[in-house]
Amino acid sequence: MQTIISYIASNKDRFLNELFDLLRIPSVSADPKYKDEVKRAAEKVKSQLEDAGAVNGRLFTTQGHPVVYAEKIIDPAKPTVLVYGHYDVQPADPVSLWKTPPFEPTVVGEKIFARGSCDDKGQVFMHVKALEYMVRTNTLPCNIKFMIEGEEEVGSAHLGDFIRENKETLKADVVLLSDTSIIANDIPSLTVGLRGLSYMEVEVTGPDRDLHSGVYGGAVGNPVNILCEMIASLKDKNGRITIPGFYKDVLKAGKEERKMLNKAPFSISNYKKDLGIADVTGEKGYTTIERTAIRPSLDVNGIWGGYQGEGAKTVLPSKAYAKISMRLVPNQKSDKITLLFTRHFKKIAPKYVKVKVTPLHGGEAAVTPTDSAAYRAAEKAMEVSFGKKPIPVRGGGSIPIVALFEKELGLKSVMMGFGLDSDNIHSPNECYGLFNLFKGIETIPLFYKFFSEGQ
Amino acid sequence: MQTIISYIASNKDRFLNELFDLLRIPSVSADPKYKDEVKRAAEKVKSQLEDAGAVNGRLFTTQGHPVVYAEKIIDPAKPTVLVYGHYDVQPADPVSLWKTPPFEPTVVGEKIFARGSCDDKGQVFMHVKALEYMVRTNTLPCNIKFMIEGEEEVGSAHLGDFIRENKETLKADVVLLSDTSIIANDIPSLTVGLRGLSYMEVEVTGPDRDLHSGVYGGAVGNPVNILCEMIASLKDKNGRITIPGFYKDVLKAGKEERKMLNKAPFSISNYKKDLGIADVTGEKGYTTIERTAIRPSLDVNGIWGGYQGEGAKTVLPSKAYAKISMRLVPNQKSDKITLLFTRHFKKIAPKYVKVKVTPLHGGEAAVTPTDSAAYRAAEKAMEVSFGKKPIPVRGGGSIPIVALFEKELGLKSVMMGFGLDSDNIHSPNECYGLFNLFKGIETIPLFYKFFSEGQ
Numbered sequence: 001m002q003t004i005i006s007y008i009a010s011n012k013d014r015f016l017n018e019l020f021d022l023l024r025i026p027s028v029s030a031d032p033k034y035k036d037e038v039k040r041a042a043e044k045v046k047s048q049l050e051d052a053g054a055v056n057g058r059l060f061t062t063q064g065h066p067v068v069y070a071e072k073i074i075d076p077a078k079p080t081v082l083v084y085g086h087y088d089v090q091p092a093d094p095v096s097l098w099k100t101p102p103f104e105p106t107v108v109g110e111k112i113f114a115r116g117s118c119d120d121k122g123q124v125f126m127h128v129k130a131l132e133y134m135v136r137t138n139t140l141p142c143n144i145k146f147m148i149e150g151e152e153e154v155g156s157a158h159l160g161d162f163i164r165e166n167k168e169t170l171k172a173d174v175v176l177l178s179d180t181s182i183i184a185n186d187i188p189s190l191t192v193g194l195r196g197l198s199y200m201e202v203e204v205t206g207p208d209r210d211l212h213s214g215v216y217g218g219a220v221g222n223p224v225n226i227l228c229e230m231i232a233s234l235k236d237k238n239g240r241i242t243i244p245g246f247y248k249d250v251l252k253a254g255k256e257e258r259k260m261l262n263k264a265p266f267s268i269s270n271y272k273k274d275l276g277i278a279d280v281t282g283e284k285g286y287t288t289i290e291r292t293a294i295r296p297s298l299d300v301n302g303i304w305g306g307y308q309g310e311g312a313k314t315v316l317p318s319k320a321y322a323k324i325s326m327r328l329v330p331n332q333k334s335d336k337i338t339l340l341f342t343r344h345f346k347k348i349a350p351k352y353v354k355v356k357v358t359p360l361h362g363g364e365a366a367v368t369p370t371d372s373a374a375y376r377a378a379e380k381a382m383e384v385s386f387g388k389k390p391i392p393v394r395g396g397g398s399i400p401i402v403a404l405f406e407k408e409l410g411l412k413s414v415m416m417g418f419g420l421d422s423d424n425i426h427s428p429n430e431c432y433g434l435f436n437l438f439k440g441i442e443t444i445p446l447f448y449k450f451f452s453e454g455q
Numbered sequence: 456m457q458t459i460i461s462y463i464a465s466n467k468d469r470f471l472n473e474l475f476d477l478l479r480i481p482s483v484s485a486d487p488k489y490k491d492e493v494k495r496a497a498e499k500v501k502s503q504l505e506d507a508g509a510v511n512g513r514l515f516t517t518q519g520h521p522v523v524y525a526e527k528i529i530d531p532a533k534p535t536v537l538v539y540g541h542y543d544v545q546p547a548d549p550v551s552l553w554k555t556p557p558f559e560p561t562v563v564g565e566k567i568f569a570r571g572s573c574d575d576k577g578q579v580f581m582h583v584k585a586l587e588y589m590v591r592t593n594t595l596p597c598n599i600k601f602m603i604e605g606e607e608e609v610g611s612a613h614l615g616d617f618i619r620e621n622k623e624t625l626k627a628d629v630v631l632l633s634d635t636s637i638i639a640n641d642i643p644s645l646t647v648g649l650r651g652l653s654y655m656e657v658e659v660t661g662p663d664r665d666l667h668s669g670v671y672g673g674a675v676g677n678p679v680n681i682l683c684e685m686i687a688s689l690k691d692k693n694g695r696i697t698i699p700g701f702y703k704d705v706l707k708a709g710k711e712e713r714k715m716l717n718k719a720p721f722s723i724s725n726y727k728k729d730l731g732i733a734d735v736t737g738e739k740g741y742t743t744i745e746r747t748a749i750r751p752s753l754d755v756n757g758i759w760g761g762y763q764g765e766g767a768k769t770v771l772p773s774k775a776y777a778k779i780s781m782r783l784v785p786n787q788k789s790d791k792i793t794l795l796f797t798r799h800f801k802k803i804a805p806k807y808v809k810v811k812v813t814p815l816h817g818g819e820a821a822v823t824p825t826d827s828a829a830y831r832a833a834e835k836a837m838e839v840s841f842g843k844k845p846i847p848v849r850g851g852g853s854i855p856i857v858a859l860f861e862k863e864l865g866l867k868s869v870m871m872g873f874g875l876d877s878d879n880i881h882s883p884n885e886c887y888g889l890f891n892l893f894k895g896i897e898t899i900p901l902f903y904k905f906f907s908e909g910q
Contacts, residue, residue: 030766091764154766181670195669199767208731212876214650215638215848217782218752219743221736224777225686225755232687235680276663279807281676288674297673300680301770302761307778310549311881312654312816314780315756322679323762325769327672352734361767426770427665 004442007133012438016112018048019125019437022087023105023114029065029088029154038150041087042066045124045148052128053135054146060166062158065150069169072131073143079455080143081374081448082172082411084401085124085179086152089116090426097428111431118432119425123178123417124148126437130444139445141452145172149401152179155199155361156400163408173455174374175405176447178440180417183393185435187265188386190378191415193293193394194402196328196365198337199301202345203356204230204320210306211316221352223320224305230348231322234298238284241298241326243344249331253294261294262287264391274422293394297327323360334362334400363400368413373454378416381446385439416447459900462588463893471567473503474580474892477542478560478569484520484543484609493605496542497521500579500603507583508590509601515621517613520605524624527586528598534910535598536829536903537627537866539856540579540634541607544571545881552883566886573887574880578633578872579603581892585899594900596907600627604856607634611856618863628910629829630860631902633895635872638848640890643841645833646870648748648849649857651783651820653792654756657800658811659685659775665761666771675771676807679760682775685803689753689779693739696753696781698792698799706786708749716749717742719847748849752782778815789817821857822849823868828909833871836901840894871902 008015027041028034039059045068046057054070065088073080092102092115100106105114112122127146134140147170149159163170180191206223207216236242253261266289272280282291291297305320307313328337342357349355369375370392382390405411418440424430463470482496483489494514500523501512509525520543528535547557547570555561560569567577582601589595602625604614618625635646661678662671691697708716721744727735737746746752760775762768781792797812804810824830825847837845860866873895879885 030764030768032765090768091762091766093762093764093768153768197669197769199769206732211730213752213754213756213780214652214782215876216730216747217754217780218750219735219737219746220730220732221734222754224758225690225753228683228686228755228758231680231683275666275671275675277661277675277807279676279805280674281805281807282674291674292671295673297668298680299668299672299677299771300683300761301668301768302763302772303679303683303775304759304763306755306757308757308759308776312778312780313756313882314652314654316754317757320758321763323767325668325672325767327669350734350736352732352736421667421670424664426667426768429664 002137004133004445008438008441015129019122020105022048022121022125023116024103026092026103027088027116027150028091029151030091038065038088042068042150045087046070048128049131049146052132054131060162062162064158067150067159067162068148069146071143071145072135072140074140075143078142079452080145080172081451082145082147082170082175083127084175084177085127085148086120086150087124087148088150088153089121090119090153094428099429107434110434112434112437113429113431115430117430118419118423119430120152120179122432122437123419123440126178126418126440127444129441133441134445134448141448145170152401155363156404159401160404160408163404167409170409172411174372175411175413176374177399177413177415178417179399180415181419181421181423182417183265183391184420185433186388188382188388188390189393190375190382190390191394191417192370192392193330193367194365194399194415195296196332196334197325197361197363197400198328198334198341199323199325199359199361200338200341201321201323201358201360202227204349205318205354206352207316207318210318213314213316216316220316221350222316223353224317226350226353227305227320227322230345231300231324233348239282240284241296243340245340246296246337249333249336250296250329251331253290258290261289261394264289264393294329296329296332298324300324325361328365330365330367332365334364338362364403366399366402366406368402368415372412374412374414374451377447377451377454378414380450381443382416384446385443416443418443457592459588459897463896470584474577475560477503477576477580478571479558481558482543482571482605483546484606485546493520493543497523497605500542501525503583504586504601507587509586515617517617519613522605522617523603524601526598526600527590527595529595530598533597534907535600535627536906537600537602537625537630538582539630539632540582540603541575541605542579542603543605543608544574544576545608549883554884562889565889567889567892568884568886570885572885573874573878574885575607575634577887577892578874578895581633581873581895582899584896588896589900589903596903600625607856611859614856615859615863618859622864625864627866629827630866630868631829632868632870633872634854635870636874636876636878637872638846639875640888641843643837643843643845644848645830645837645845646849646872647825647830647847648822649820649854650751650849651787651789652780652816652818653783653789653796654778654780654814654816655793655796656776656778656813656815657682659804660773660809661807662771662773665773668769668771671771676805677771678775678808679772681805681808682760682777685800686755686777686779688803694737695739696751698795700795701751701792704786704788704791705751705784708745713745716744719744749784751784751787753779755779783820785820785822787820789819793817819855819858821854823857823870827867829867829869829906832902832906832909833869835905836898837871839901840898871898
C-alpha cells in the first residue's frame, strides 16, 4: 500500500492545480455582487468531493448561500465523523495592499498567496485530498459526512435553521474541523476553546447635511468627534470595557487554569517584534495569552466619516460610522452582549446626535473537551505526523458553529487546524504554507485511524 | 436710463462669452509651466477693464506674477474704492475627476463649470461688468481702483512688497472684494470676519499589518480605538480644547462686544430646525453666535481606518487616519497652533502606536467692522438685490490679503462675495451659478450708490 507521504509526493502538482482552481473563485460572501461566484465555489467543492470518492453530493439551498453536502458511508454500524468547513472567503479589500492578485494564487517562497488559501478553502481541501487517499487505498475506517458552508465569514446566519432541518442527514459522532491554527510549524497545537463574537455597525448623525466647518465649527456637534468620544468611553484606563453588565456572565478563570494557560511556549519579545509594536496593551492584571484566550475584548474594526481624499476640505460631516466588535468568553451570550452594547451606546450619545446600531454578526464562545476519544485521536495523529505532542490552546477567534453543533446536534468538535497566526487571514496577502497544506493531508488519515481504533 | 437688470438681460450672452475667454486661459500660478498663461490672463483682465471704461491700465511686474491695475477716477474729491481680486487659479488636478474640461467652460444646468469660474475669475468679472454698466449709464458715483493679483493661490508672497512700494497708487477709502460666499441663494450673507485655520492630517500606526481581531484583540493596541481616544481627549467636558497653550493668544471679547454680537438676528430654534439637530453644543459659557465668531474650535473633518465595506470583517487594522482642523480667532497664529497641536498629539500617543502629523493648510484670522459706511452700503445693496438683509458671518477660508491691507494701507475691507460653499473651489468640477454671477453684477452698482450716499 502506498503511504500517504508518497501519495502526496507523487500528486503534489495536481493537488496544487486543483486547489488553485478553487482559490481563483472570488467567493466573497459579504458582498452581494459576488453571489454567483459564491455558488460557483460551492459547486466546485461538491465536484471535488465527488472526484475524491464522496457520494450523494448536493447543494442545500438556504436563505443565503448554499451548504455543500457529500458523504462516504462505508458501514452504518461504524462511527461517523462530520467534517465542517467553509468555502466562502473574506473580502479582499484593500486590494491595493496585495503583492499578488488575491484571486490568482501564487506560490512565493514556500507559501501559497491567495484570499482563502488558509481560511478556509486550503484547509477544507486537505480533507478532500485525505478522503481521496483513503478511498483509493481503501483505508477509510469509518463513515464521513462533509458539510461545507458558504456563510462563515458573515456569521453563519442561516446555518442554525439548516442544521435543525437536517438533523438526520447530519447525524454523526463527532465534528472535525480545520479552521484554526497551530502555534508554529514545529509546535503543533489543538484549539480547545474559542471566543464568541458580537459585531455591529454604528451610525452617528449630527446635522442633516455636511456643513462648512468655518461657518458651523464650534457650535454644532460634529458626529466624528462625538463618535470618537463615545468609542473612547467604552474602555476605562485599566483597559476594562465599561458597558454595564458586560462582565457579569464571564467565568473567572481559576489559579490553576491560568497557570496551565501561561505554560504554553510564548515569547513576548518575539510577539512584539513580529507585529512591529513597541509594547502590548490590554486589560490590566492579565497576560497577553490570557487577554486573547480567557478575557473578552472590544475592537473598532473600521471607522469612516467626512472627507478622506487628498488635501484639506473644511467639512463638518453629517455622519460618522464605525464597525465595532466584542470577543466573548464562555458563558457570555452574544445576543445579550449585543443588547447591552446597543442600550449603552444609545444611552451615552449626547442629545445633539442620533445613533443607530445595527447588529451584523454574532456567535457564542465554546470550549471543547480534551478527554474525548476524538480529541485523543487528533492528539495522537499530530504527534505522529509532527513528531511532537500538540499543545491544547484556547484561540481568540470565533467559530460560532462549534456552539451550534453542540446545542442542536449534541456534538463535540475537534478543532484540528494547520494554519499559522502569520497567515494574514482577513488581511491582504493571506497565505498558507505548502508545509501546512501537506502536513494537514498527512495528518487527517491518521486521525481517522486512531479515532476508529479508539472507539 | 436702462436699469442694471435690463442691462444684464440684454448683454447676457456677450458677458458669458467674455468671461469664458478669461476662463479658457489656464492661469495656474502654482505651476511654472503655466507662467506665460498666467501673464496672458493678466493681459486679458487689463483689456477687459479698459473695455469696460477703466483707464491707466498696466501690469505691475513683481518677483512673481504681475499685478493688474486700472482705475476710473471721476473726481479726486470723492471717495475711492479699491477693488481687489485675483486672476490666478488652483491647479485642475486631478483632471480625471472633472466631468467637463477644466479650461473649457461649460454650462450645465444653471452653472458654469470651469476652474476659476467662482474662485476668482468669475467674481472679478462681476466687478468689471458692474463698472461697464456704471460708466455707460454715467452712474458711477465715486472713484474706483482695481488691483487684481496673480498669486493668491500661492500665498500672495510678493503682494506685501508691491503694496508697500505703491502706497500712493493704491490710496483709497475702503477695499471691496468678492472672493467669499453667501450662505445660500435665498440667504444672502456678508463675510465680516474670517477665523484663521490650522489643518492637518494625522496617521496612527499600530501593528505593522492588519491583524485578525479574534487572535489579537485585547492584547494589541488598536490604532482606531487609540485615535478615537486621542481625539476625544482634545476637548474637555466643557468643550474647551485641551492642547496646552492653545488659548494663550486668544483675545477675550469684552462685555460690550459680546452684547453687540448677540444682537444679530438669530433664532436658535430655526437654526436647530434648519440643521435637523435636537440641540447645539460647544464651549461652555458662550452662545452659538459667539462660538462660531469669536471663539476657536476643533473639528475632525474626516476619519478612516480598517474595514468600511459591507458586512462584518473582523480585522484589527494596522492604521487609522484623521483630518483635524482648528478654526482660530484674531491674535492666534496659525503656525504656532500647528506646532502646539503636533507636539501635543505626539505626546498623548501611547507608546504602542506611532503617530505622524502632516500640516496641510493654514491661515490667519481677520475681522472687518460692521458699523462702517462701506459695510452698511454692502448690506443695503444686498438687501435690495436679494430682497433680504444679508447675515454677517464669520468663517470660510482665510484671505491673508485682508490683514495685509489693514496693516500696510490702514484700509478695512468689505467681503461681498457671491459664491456658494458647494461651488467646489479648489476641487474638481468647480462651478459658479449663473444666478450668482448676474446677482453679483446687479448688486455691485448698488453698493457704490449707497456707499457714496452714506459718506
